Amino acid sequence: MGEKILEMQDICMRFPGVIALDHARLNLEKGEVLGLIGENGAGKSTMMNILLGSLKPTSGKMFFKEKEYMPKSPSDALAAGISMIHQEVSLVPGMTVAENIWIGREKLFSSGGILNVRKRLEETKKIMDDLDVHIDPDALVGYQSIATMQLVEVLRAVSYHSDVIIMDEPTSALADVEIHKLYNIIRKLSARGTAVIYISHKLEELFEVCSRVTVFRDGKYIDTKRTEELDQKQLINLIVGRELKDMYPKEDVVLGDEIFSCKNLRREGSFSDISFTLRRGEILGFCGLMGAQRSEIMQSIFGLDPLDGGEIYINKKRVHNTSPQKAIQNHLALVTEDRLRRGGIHMLSVRINLSLSFLKRICRRGFVNTKAEADACNSMVEKMRIKLASLSDTFGSLSGGNQQKVIIGRWMLTKPDVLILDEPTRGVDVGAKAEIYRLIGELAKDGKGILMVSSELPELMGICDRILVVREGRLAGELERRDFDQDLLMSYAFGVNE
């Protein structure tokens, strides 16, 4: 329909020993929103890095606005009209919103080396009005929520008058309301003729905002389809190249005795009145909006943050988890939400990462029994189907899904009774997600109790026996599996009931 604005042809990218892109292509029409999807390692980021000039392709051609285009650096790309909003926020926290938007281009508003602050403010407001975004331009970025920071990034990209904006997982840190705000902005951009390349692991999002999706697999271009000609299942098939029959394998598990309960947990300024019980074999989900304090509740249960009140019982015995060490002794385990910062140790080997929490149990007088360690690690790698060459591979060299499996494996080795999973599938590709669901199911079958926090409702509804809704630090609703209903859960989360 529209005119082509960007075309990438026959792009090959070889690194020493690795073929990252194999004759990949991509084309983009003026003003369209194109979804780009593929498993981790499919070559999406490499393709975008080439488009941005961070990498030089081994071979291939690009045409941008009908001219041949080969940027040497991201600033070349920016000048030509292509900008990117990265997954991690890259703003200066100590500067104001307006300063961040125009950072590096102060000359635009300067004469004789003196900055005209008012002119910059006017220009900032103009961009904001255009997109119907309202943030105080003089507010310090460091005090803003992640959602607002992300908006500032969008504003900065727009201020370059880019014709193409690449968004890499822009919603990974946003709650539903904010996601819808972002969608509106994307639609406005698109109406103005700005094309958007939208990279995301969340299929629902692609169907919501994109007109077409391009699928990559193993460094190769697979297909491009209009979203209305496609359903989620077909898209998954394109991504993984195999039929994913049971994305959410829910095993029939007979629930056992109560294994965990808590009464009136409270932490000042965070949550209060949190009471629930968990039975053996049960998977209990926690849903809620961003900032509902779900993770904070879990961290306090695990002793990472202090509690100001309340009681915790494990196997009907009162416990006091004043530190993670205590919690582990009480047979609790926590897979944290932030895999990068609080999960793996990237430059150390898989072996050290796996054995970290149960190391003391295989020590004699402080010395590690390395054979017992290697055996335990190997059997865990096998059980979890972690893909690696050897146990001495560094954690950082694994894909996101395998990293997550290593962390879950670390906790499995401690033989916990209750496993807390906080966003266990965030940033993990579709294939690995299904594997993680399978694992969770097996754990439940083994008689463990599972508390799972997730922002993806379909996955909670897929594998949980019961879901609790958290809203502003309190329990706002509870649904049994037979009553699961997306609309109902969301209305509890937003507090629009009654």
Added chain:
Amino acid sequence: MEKDKKGGIQEKLAVFALNNKALLILIVLMVIANVITSGLFFSYANLSSVSRQVAVSMLLGFGFTVVLVSGGLDLSVGNMLSCVGVLYALYSLEVPIALAVILAMASGCALGLVNGVISIKLKLAPFIVTLATAQIFKSIAYLLTNGKAVTGMSNAVKYIGQGLVAGTVPLSIVIAVVMCIILAVIMYRTAYGRHVIATGGNQEAARVSGINTQWIQISAYVVMGFFVAMASVVLTGRVAMAAPGAGEGMEMDAIAAVVIGGTPLSGGKAKVGGTIFGCLVMGVMNNLLNLAGVSSFWQWFAKGCIIIIAIILDAQTENFLKKRRA
């Protein structure tokens, strides 16, 4: 993504070179030394004098390795060495040698504990905390001695620094090698060592995994103090006195040696054996400059350059290994 195995050899060599740069630099230095001193370098007299000097910096380097691995930094070790050395010399004048050594070790651990508790419990930057405590240690050393060296060391004290094992090998280097083996076993084979490495690699992840990271970090400073005390016992024996300025500037040698040895400044990775080679590089370099008759004014200049090169190499190694992983 598949890695094809043919292109691997060059890459493996590069990785080996970067992981063992101290060893390679050492070999090059020794060859140069041999050539320009026309064999004098490899004479027994010269080698045993180099190894005596190097033994002290190795002991310091081992302690420094532990602190760096845990994610900490200790710039007070030079002055701590002077301070503990003075204390040890004073003890040795009053009590039997064995007791004096034990007291010196205890003093070293106590000073390390001070560094650790202030930096970790109060969550202050160890860089600035240890610069400040360095002033205090220096002050104690000068106050105790009134600025004059403590002399009149007994033969037992001198033997630790000057004695020979089996008539040929300096006792001090034997002590250093034994300590190296003990430390390597602790770092690689015990839960404690693993916990230190994990804490330096990612403190938050270690904490979530049930490691008492505060205790681990503080203990690293105590281990540092212990090694400083050992170094001061050896040094006091070697020079047969304890001067209040004896350790001045040694922290820079220690940093350079450890980093050349392959333990990154950012922590999380231990290269205990590398520290030995790093210390040898520094020692051989000093010796070489001495033999070549270069004035000590220029030697400081050279040392500064070496440290900068070491840090550049450290950063480059990390970048290279990171790229390889990606």
